[in-house]
Amino acid sequence: MTAGGKRALSIAVLAVAVAAALATFLLALDTQRTAPPHTVAVVGDPAIADGPGVLKGMEQDAAANAIPVSTTPSPGNLAGAAVMLVWMLTGILILTRQPGNKAGWVFLAIGVAWIASSLAVALVVWDARTHPGTIPLRAPLAVIGEIGVAPIILLPLLFLLFPDGRPPSPRWRWAAWALIGGGGLAILGTLINPGPLNNFVGGGVFYQNPAGIEALAGVAPALIGVGTIAALGGAIASVFGVRSRFKRSTGEERQQLRWLVTVATVALAILILGILAVIGTPKSANDGTGWFFVSILISLVVTVAIGIPAAYLIAIFRYGLWDLDVVIKKTAVAFILTVLIVSVGAFVIFVPGQVAFWGGNEFGVVVGFLVGLLAWPGVRLSRWIASRVVYGRHSSPYDVLSSFADRVGEAYSSEDVLPRMATVLGEGTKAEAATVWIALAGFLRPASTWPIASTPAPLGLDGDSLPTIEGQDAVEVRHQGELLGALSVRMPANDPMNPSKDKLVRDLASQAGLVLRNVRLIEELRASRQRLVAAQDEERRKLERNLHDGAQQQLVALSVQLKLARTLVERDPAKAGAMLETLQGSAGQAIDDLRDLARGIYPPLLADKGLVVALEAQARRSPVPVTVESEGVGRYPQDLEAAVYFSCLEALNNVAKYADASAATISLVHHDGVLGLSVADDGLGFDPSSTGYGTGLQGMADRLDAIGGRIEVESTPGHGTTIRATVPASTRPEAPA
Numbered sequence: 001m002t003a004g005g006k007r008a009l010s011i012a013v014l015a016v017a018v019a020a021a022l023a024t025f026l027l028a029l030d031t032q033r034t035a036p037p038h039t040v041a042v043v044g045d046p047a048i049a050d051g052p053g054v055l056k057g058m059e060q061d062a063a064a065n066a067i068p069v070s071t072t073p074s075p076g077n078l079a080g081a082a083v084m085l086v087w088m089l090t091g092i093l094i095l096t097r098q099p100g101n102k103a104g105w106v107f108l109a110i111g112v113a114w115i116a117s118s119l120a121v122a123l124v125v126w127d128a129r130t131h132p133g134t135i136p137l138r139a140p141l142a143v144i145g146e147i148g149v150a151p152i153i154l155l156p157l158l159f160l161l162f163p164d165g166r167p168p169s170p171r172w173r174w175a176a177w178a179l180i181g182g183g184g185l186a187i188l189g190t191l192i193n194p195g196p197l198n199n200f201v202g203g204g205v206f207y208q209n210p211a212g213i214e215a216l217a218g219v220a221p222a223l224i225g226v227g228t229i230a231a232l233g234g235a236i237a238s239v240f241g242v243r244s245r246f247k248r249s250t251g252e253e254r255q256q257l258r259w260l261v262t263v264a265t266v267a268l269a270i271l272i273l274g275i276l277a278v279i280g281t282p283k284s285a286n287d288g289t290g291w292f293f294v295s296i297l298i299s300l301v302v303t304v305a306i307g308i309p310a311a312y313l314i315a316i317f318r319y320g321l322w323d324l325d326v327v328i329k330k331t332a333v334a335f336i337l338t339v340l341i342v343s344v345g346a347f348v349i350f351v352p353g354q355v356a357f358w359g360g361n362e363f364g365v366v367v368g369f370l371v372g373l374l375a376w377p378g379v380r381l382s383r384w385i386a387s388r389v390v391y392g393r394h395s396s397p398y399d400v401l402s403s404f405a406d407r408v409g410e411a412y413s414s415e416d417v418l419p420r421m422a423t424v425l426g427e428g429t430k431a432e433a434a435t436v437w438i439a440l441a442g443f444l445r446p447a448s449t450w451p452i453a454s455t456p457a458p459l460g461l462d463g464d465s466l467p468t469i470e471g472q473d474a475v476e477v478r479h480q481g482e483l484l485g486a487l488s489v490r491m492p493a494n495d496p497m498n499p500s501k502d503k504l505v506r507d508l509a510s511q512a513g514l515v516l517r518n519v520r521l522i523e524e525l526r527a528s529r530q531r532l533v534a535a536q537d538e539e540r541r542k543l544e545r546n547l548h549d550g551a552q553q554q555l556v557a558l559s560v561q562l563k564l565a566r567t568l569v570e571r572d573p574a575k576a577g578a579m580l581e582t583l584q585g586s587a588g589q590a591i592d593d594l595r596d597l598a599r600g601i602y603p604p605l606l607a608d609k610g611l612v613v614a615l616e617a618q619a620r621r622s623p624v625p626v627t628v629e630s631e632g633v634g635r636y637p638q639d640l641e642a643a644v645y646f647s648c649l650e651a652l653n654n655v656a657k658y659a660d661a662s663a664a665t666i667s668l669v670h671h672d673g674v675l676g677l678s679v680a681d682d683g684l685g686f687d688p689s690s691t692g693y694g695t696g697l698q699g700m701a702d703r704l705d706a707i708g709g710r711i712e713v714e715s716t717p718g719h720g721t722t723i724r725a726t727v728p729a730s731t732r733p734e735a736p737a
Contacts (some may be wrong), residue, residue, distance in 0.1 A: 014088050017112055020119045021081045027122040034130045035204070038062050041128035043142075043539055044208025049195035049217060055206050062204060081289050081303050087111035090309045103158055107309070109151045109196040117148030117199070125203035139210040146197040146209070147190055153183030156235035158308050159242040159264045163315065167246035175237035182230025189223030192216050236271070239264040241531070249725035255496055263307035270300045275729040279559055417515055418448035421487075425508055426450040429501045431489035435472070438516055447485070447519070473497045475505045479513030487512065555590060606645055610635050615648055623656050625663045626683070632670035636729050644668075644677055646729065647700040651679035651723050654696050659683025659721065675729035680722040685715045700725070 040062050046055045091107030098104065122485040125168045127135040137139065156179055160167045167173050194212030213220075242264050246257045416434050426434030427450075435456060438447040443458040444467060459467045464483050466476040474488035487509050491497050561583050568576035606614035612630045619626035635641075648666055655664050661683030669676040700723070701711045709727035 011092060012087075013108060013112060014092055016114045017088055018085065020115050021085065024081070024115070024119045024122045025078075027119075027126045031122070031126045031130055031203075036129075038065075039129075040204055040206055041132075042123075042206045043128055043138075044206075044210065046196075046206055046208065048208055048212070048214060049193075051196055051206070051208060054196045054201065058201060058204070058206055071497075081115065084111040084114045086309050087114075087305075090312055093500070098165065101161075103163075103165050103312075105163040106151075106154050106157050106161065107312075110155060113148050113151040117145055119198050120145035120148055121203065124200060124207065125205050125479040127600050128200075128205045128207070129203075142197055142200070143191070143211055146199050147187050150183060151189045153186070153231050154179060155304060155308070156238035158312075159238040159260065160244065162245075162260050162312070168241050168248075172241040172244075175234045175241055176228050178234030178237070182227040182232070182234060183224050185227030186231060187227070189225075189227060193220035193224070236268065239268045255497075259314045260308070260311035263303060263311050267300060267303045267307070270296060270303060274300065418519060419450070421508075421512060421515065422448040422450035425487055425489060425505065428504055428508075429489050429491070429497075430495060431490050433472075433490040434484065435469075435488045436512075436516075437469075437474075437488065438519060439483050444486060473502070473505070475502075475509045477509045477512050477516050479517045484513060484516040552599075561586070603645070606641060607638070609669060611641055611644060614645055617666075618649060618652070619666065622652055622664075624652070624659075624661055626652065626666060627663070628666045628668075630668040633668045633675070634670065636675070640675070640707055640727060640729055643703045643709070644675065645724075647703055647725065648679060648699050650678065650696050655679070655681045655683065659685075661720065670729060673728060673730060675727045677725040677727070678722055680720065682720045685717045685720050688713050688715055689719060697723075 026384040036705045040058045042055065046052060087107050088111035091104045091109075091111065094101050094104030094107065105733045123135055124142050124145055127133070127138055141355040157176055159182055160172060160176060162685045167176060191209075191211050194209055194211045194217050195213045197207045197209055200207045200347055242257070242261055246254065246261045249257055277296065367377060422434050425431070425436070434450045435446050436445045436448045437459075438594070439445075439461060444461055445458045447456055456469075459469070461467065461483075466474065466483065466486055468474075469486070469488045471489045474486045476483055477485045477487060487505055489497075489501075489505060491501075561579065565576050565579045565583065568579065603614055603617075605617055610633075612628060616628045619628050636644075652664065652666075655661050659681045661681035664679065667676075667678045667680075697711075697713065704711055704725050704727060707727060710723055711720065711723065713723055715721035
């Protein structure tokens with residue numbers, strides 16, 4: 001059967017069970033109203049087994065009382081039906097999300113069995129006491145009424161099957177088989193045991209077991225005893241099984257198990273107390289101790305009947321077990337709407353309706369109109385109540401996602417969007433603290449925290465993997481496969497991370513990728529601009545130093561020597577001529593120095609001949625042999641040629657300083673509007689993952705980034721380094737000769 005088929009089946013079973021409970025209620029009312037008092041209905045031979053003694057006791061009770069209480073719709077019976085409906089609802093909640101979970105089917109089976117048994121008893125009592133012979137197949141119904149509650153033997157399985165529908169380990173499977181096998185033996189013994197059926201005695205019907213076999217009257221009690229002991233052993237073992245799982249559990253699973261372990265432990269204590277009381281009570285004891293056994297039985301029934309579904313529902317509501325909050329919210333909305341409609345309908349029918357339809361006025365029309373106007377507020381009220389029941393004062397995860405998506409779509413600045421993201425993350429998960437991290441320059445840096453507190457320290461990135469964030473649950477944020485940052489939350493100890501909250505964080509992370517990419521681009525652009533400004537300031541100071549220490553000093557010396565030569569022209573013409581020749585050489589040296597300085601600013605050869613010729617000239621002056629290769633390279637805008645030229649010089653400078661290389665190659669290739677550049681050497685190499693960009697490489701990256709280019713570094717220790725760059729480039733026509 002498919003998952004959808006299982007869900008449909010579970011809901012259909014619930015609908016039938018509700019109808020059966022209603023039918024049981026109506027049959028009990030009719031039996032109370034029409035059955036003759038002080039009588040006992042007899043079906044079958046009362047002389048078999050202990051039939052005579054049981055019949056005598058029933059006749060004495062009937063003479064003293066009217067219809068026995070157990071056949072009436074008493075508060076106890078109604079409470080029992082309500083509890084079983086809760087069991088069935090719990091099973092259906094589980095099966096809507098996990099159709100294969102055996103715990104859901106156990107819940108459903110126990111609830112259905114109890115209601116089916118109650119309906120069978122009500123039908124047989126109604127038939128035997130008020131309408132004899134009306135119900136066909138009365139004997140099979142009587143058997144169902146007697147053993148229909150047998151699936152309750154499987155109740156301890158719910159301790160073993162929490163939370164994934166499987167025992168905690170294979171070594172506990174024997175407990176499940178002991179429950180099933182022992183229960184089967186007990187049911188078989190009850191089925192073949194001759195004598196009256198116990199479940200009908202309280203209803204004033206002596207019904208001889210139609211399946212009883214007199215020849216096996218001695219075997220049936222033995223089967224019941226052996227089966228009961230085996231099932232009891234399996235039930236006790238199931239308590240230790242769930243405690244074993246609890247001891248091994250951590251975090252979220254431990255919180256989910258806590259309540260169920262408490263229920264199991266209390267139930268076991270009550271059971272052991274009852275067993276000890278039975279063993280320690282002498283057989284000659286009078287009925288004065290009966291209240292004690294009744295109290296123990298009631299305590300055990302209340303503990304398991306209410307405690308087990310309550311423990312499951314707490315795990316579902318509080319700790320997000322199986323992500324059932326959406327299902328529960330929809331169910332709560334439907335339930336609240338039903339109550340509102342029924343309440344308003346009852347008011348209209350029983351109060352104003354009496355006047356409207358039997359009083360001859362139009363008040364009913366006005367009431368109907370007002371009820372129609374109240375429909376939409378009723379829907380909104382039911383949704384609000386359901387949200388408060390399921391999520392408390394916090395927004396639902398889906399409201400959080402919707403809010404975040406709306407805020408991302410609004411025009412927030414980068415300084416505002418990250419705090420909003422952290423706030424949404426923290427409030428949506430009910431965390432103690434939330435942090436938005438951004439991956440930048442080899443570190444995972446906290447970009448925003450909620451609530452505003454001390455900022456965590458940056459964490460180093462090891463390649464493309466997310467580092468461990470101590471004390472927090474973290475989810476990485478990626479966009480197009482690139483690690484951009486992370487979202488982390490610190491959950492309170494009493495409300496740890498669960499699947500629904502983890503899914504919320506991951507959904508937020510999937511939406512946050514584009515936001516963090518934009519923020520990181522802005523941060524990188526800001527940092528790049530700061531580096532460019534700093535580099536320009538440094539170049540300006542360097543130029544100032546070179547001019548001051550070089551050409552300026554030479555020109556000052558020339559000026560002083562020219563004044564001296566002027567004074568010698570008249571007094572010593574020969575010496576003045578020699579000095580002027582010396583000054584001519586000094587002037588030539590100053591001109592050369594200025595030319596070299598100008599080449600550092602923008603080489604004339606680059607302006608006249610282009611990239612290839614300018615780089616070949618620099619290659620000849622390099623201390624490391626350099627080869628220049630080119631393909632399809634022409635002339636380009638001045639800013640592009642300057643950026644590529646100085647980037648190549650920076651790369652050659654790194655080769656000369658650090659590479660210890662024997663040769664280097666510069667390659668320039670123009671193809672499809674892109675200028676490709678590579679500088680490769682056969683030097684020492686390095687590990688790019690552990691070594692960041694130095695000032696040289698960072699300067700190259702900033703130069704090329706300013707004109708839309710990208711840079712990549714490939715290097716392996718002992719195998720040289722290759723720097724590759726690509727720049728969008730459109731050639732410009734050569735100037736006419």
